[in-house]
Amino acid sequence: MRGGTQRQGTTTDQRLLESRGPTDWVHTDPWRVLRIQAEFVDGFGTLAELGPATGVFGSARTPADHPLYAAAEQVGARLAAAGQAVITGGGPGIMEAANKGAAEAGGISVGLGIELPFETGLNPYVNLGINFRYFFARKTMFVKYAQGFVVLPGGFGTLDELFEALTLVQTRKVTSFPVVLFGSSYWSGLLGWLRETALTHGAISEPDLEMFTVTDDVDEAVAAVVADPEPVTPERPE
């Protein structure tokens, strides 16, 4: 079967060679597939030889004078010192702090940027950057190239990335990622809800709650993702 539609009076190669003319065809879904494909090709090609890496997630809104910015910077620096590349969303706030720590410690500082209507661009501490149009392509890169995650306080974006990692572990799509929740007071409400509501409801099981390390200590956070001696893979109820 042949795909596409023939626009009245023009041919595909004519439209290709036409330098001005309407461009609406470029924006149709079948053509978008090529763009999506290109994002994967670009991402895989750029990151294939990255080596061991940790993802650091957290709020885009944390200001540079906030204690969590300093903590994320230290996390980035210690990860780099331990030979880990640091992968972030390449934006401001916690992402910038982790990239800064990694870059200034001489490490590989990866930023997987995303095109947003309120564009901020990659932060200046990214030394290996890719810009994505599609969140899902970008998220694949996070989970394909990072072997563990340190998640600092954040909003919807951070929660999305955290739960993506946890879902992949829970469903055994990946053997295991060590996941660190940094900032115990920030995460306590969510953890309490998971235990008291989601677990009680039967929506998750006890081992699911053992998938993460909760800490306020930079060294403990880094040790949990770097060493990971006995990664926890939760049992699925039969």
Ligand SMILES: CC(C)=CCNc1ncnc2c1ncn2[C@@H]1O[C@H](COP(=O)(O)O)[C@@H](O)[C@H]1O
């Ligand atoms: C000032 C501002 C809002 C800039 C947004 N610029 C961004 N640039 C890159 N990644 C982002 C951005 N916003 C959200 N994200 C993604 O979502 C997470 C943070 O979202 P949030 O602030 O927790 O919900 C980050 O780990 C990142 O991967």
